Amino acid sequence: MPHHFPPDSVGLVTPQTLRFEKPLALDCGRSLAEYELVYETYGTLNADHSNAVLICHALSSDHHAAGCHEGADPNKPGWWDNCIGPGKPFDTREFFVVCCNNLGGCKGSTGPTSINPENRKPYGPDFPIVTVKDWVRSQARLADRLGIRCWAAVIGGSLGGMQAMQWAITYPDRVRHALVIAAAPRLSAQNIAFNEVARQAIISDPDFHHGHYYEFGVVPRRGLMIARMLGHITYLSDEGMRAKFGRELREGTLNFNFDTEFQVESYLRHQGKAFVDRFDANTYLLMTKTLDYFDPAADFDQDLSAAFHRAQARFLVISFTSDWRFAPARSREIVRALVRAGREVSYSEISSEYGHDAFLMPIPLYHEALRGYLIPVAREANGRTPEPACAITPPAVEINAHAA
């Protein structure tokens, strides 16, 4: 039975795949002789190809950012469906939205689960550790193939925001706007520490087999599950968890055993188990390393503003008050460097108790900021001149909230 999608949904979507046969040199010194990228697009590319927007995904998501696949549960659309669609902040009536699964992923792009052409076996742990810069270079080739010379905007949250930053640095003339949400200029020791615990959970699982678990017909379920449970704690906030679970007991009474007693335990186990069924452990290891390695300032004598000096894009940086994984202070580091580099930037700190996950939530002020920022971007991309004095000097405005 055909499902009727709401009017602001992109509806049924089908992933596409492109094969790249020119070798891609990687930061680690190795190169990929050939690779595939799976991607989805929403909206229509305009005549001069100026309305394309790239969405970069975070650690564990993929190319399926909006709409629904044929036969899938219509109540479970793509991961950023609340932002992408007609009339939504990334308005598909205005923009041609592209989202690809990154290299090293496990959702169709070449990664550890793909067959290594050299030995006809899955790459597994032999898949090279790729960096954000490698991703950006591979995405640039995708843009070339799609006929997109310059993105109207590159947008991402968390690890996705890092890609948006890297795009603006690596390809200054190919990005007009970079939207960097809930990101950080590089990981802190604490961030790396959490990643390391997650990796050790996977690596020490007896079913890991040094990453060659495919050959044994098993997956390191327990390790990957614990890694995800740990990660999930860092995506939520203390206040958010308290509001959602408190100390609520599943059976209303203490049982004095190690079964799941508290609701929060049950929730984490469920998240962990569900993740094992949809994600590959080698990809998880690789993506956490990609995060650890991200450090655009390292190429510029540890000077982040020097890195941004070459960027030409305008920036919108957004953080969330209860995010402690990449706290607002980390976003302010980005903003400070951008200001020092003389770049155009706006920064908004959104009040939220959702923690790091807030960037995926339909928080009204947050979505208004995204929408408000992108309306003039769409106007510029689609060649419409701004309305005269576009809300620049509305009548009888007060200069300041405190003003007389």
Place this chain on the structure above:
Amino acid sequence: MRPELELISAWIRPGARVLDLGCGDGALLAYLREHRQVNGYGLEIDSANIVQCIQAGVNVIHADLEAGLEDFGDSSFDYVIMTQTLQAVRHTERLLDEMLRVGRQGIVTFPNFGFWRGRLQIALHGLMPVGKALPYQWYDTPNVHLFTIRDFEALCRRKRIDILQRMVLDHAHQPRLGPRLWPNLLGEIALYRLGRA
């Protein structure tokens, strides 16, 4: 507010780099961008105002002025502007210092507490002044420091801040003869362009 925008705008060199402290909905920056081709940023703490700035295409940075301007380097702006904000911050002196550290010049506007109507309200009725420039009741005002033109100039002298230009507006927000002759009595709003040698 319009005359104030125009008067400030007249003081700004075209193409200058400006920082607007407490930029509200970004009206001044949008006006300066249009009429003086400035570039720069506004600092603002209110989220709804920030969204309005973003919508207007004005660069706005979420910041608390009370925390100072440590994210900004010395003399990194041609002008640092503070319209109707100085009376609403706690650390007035520190912010003035910060302003003239980060900006080559500072532009400040504030309501003059010495305006004759306010003096009359206190003298005749014994009540705190409420009027166009100071519209709040004593219990709900965001203004934590009320001061007069003479107070402000005394502070500038003490802090060795140079007053490069002054404009005093009357009740109709016009720079007429009266407030020019008796600024502290007939001026309702004061505008200053400041520098430090």
